[in-house]
Amino acid sequence: xxxxxxxxxxxxxxxxxxxxxxxxxxxxxxxxxxxxxxxxxxxxxxxxxxxxxxxxxxxxxxxxxxxxxxxxxxxxxxxxxxxxxxxxxxxxxxxxxxxxxxxxxx
Amino acid sequence: xxxxxxxxxxxxxxxxxxxxxxxxxxxxxxxxxxxxxxxxxxxxxxxxxxxxxxxxxxxxxxxxxxxxxxxxxxxxxxxxxxxxxxxxxxxxxxxxxxxxxxxxxx
Numbered sequence: 176x177x178x179x180x181x182x183x184x185x186x187x188x189x190x191x192x193x194x195x196x197x198x199x200x201x202x203x204x205x206x207x208x209x210x211x212x213x214x215x216x217x218x219x220x221x222x223x224x225x226x227x228x229x230x231x232x233x234x235x236x237x238x239x240x241x242x243x244x245x246x247x248x249x250x251x252x253x254x255x256x257x258x259x260x261x262x263x264x265x266x267x268x269x270x271x272x273x274x275x276x277x278x279x280x281x
Numbered sequence: 282x283x284x285x286x287x288x289x290x291x292x293x294x295x296x297x298x299x300x301x302x303x304x305x306x307x308x309x310x311x312x313x314x315x316x317x318x319x320x321x322x323x324x325x326x327x328x329x330x331x332x333x334x335x336x337x338x339x340x341x342x343x344x345x346x347x348x349x350x351x352x353x354x355x356x357x358x359x360x361x362x363x364x365x366x367x368x369x370x371x372x373x374x375x376x377x378x379x380x381x382x383x384x385x386x387x
Binding site for chain 1: 283284286300303304307310311318319320321322323324325326327330331332340371372373374375376377378379380
């Protein structure tokens with residue numbers, strides 16, 4: 176499993192609309208092949224900045240399966256006009272997770 | 282609850298040592314007031330880059346309680362010499378979490 180992390184700067188004043196539209200778009204992600212989880216994190220220091228974290232079985236499920244799908248076009252149609260700049264996307268693998276090690280899944 | 286997200290660039294070739302030392306340092310975080318969880322994520326695109334994500338009850342548990350503690354000094358003594366640059370730290374709050382909404386905690 177890997178995580179896509181997209182850093183998204185939203186146009187000022189449109190943060191609530193962005194959050195509402197991400198919630199509306201959940202189904203587009205949930206039905207994608209290899210989808211595992213999604214969370215949206217909002218920066219405290221810069222409240223127009225968000226991190227969208229999506230868990231996928233592997234990186235191709237994101238970069239090929241989802242990105243080349245019509246659902247990706249629908250996702251961008253929902254939120255793309257709210258972006259202040261192109262999102263910066265990276266992928267990570269978890270190498271240590273204390274919640275699991277301690278047996279306290281959150 | 283909030284998350285501290287520290288972006289850490291590790292000196293090339295010292296990634297395994299860094300991961301080992303973060304595992305050794307877990308106890309320093311776990312006993313801190315307000316500590317909730319810790320995960321270490323490694324970038325796929327830039328394998329010397331890590332995201333350390335620590336869950337805290339609130340931002341002061343990190344910036345005051347932990348940062349001003351002797352355990353923070355011990356943490357930096359364990360890993361600080363492996364940093365290629367000062368970490369960039371931000372704090373986020375979760376505004377949407379599909380795992381919870383769907384009733385499938387991971």
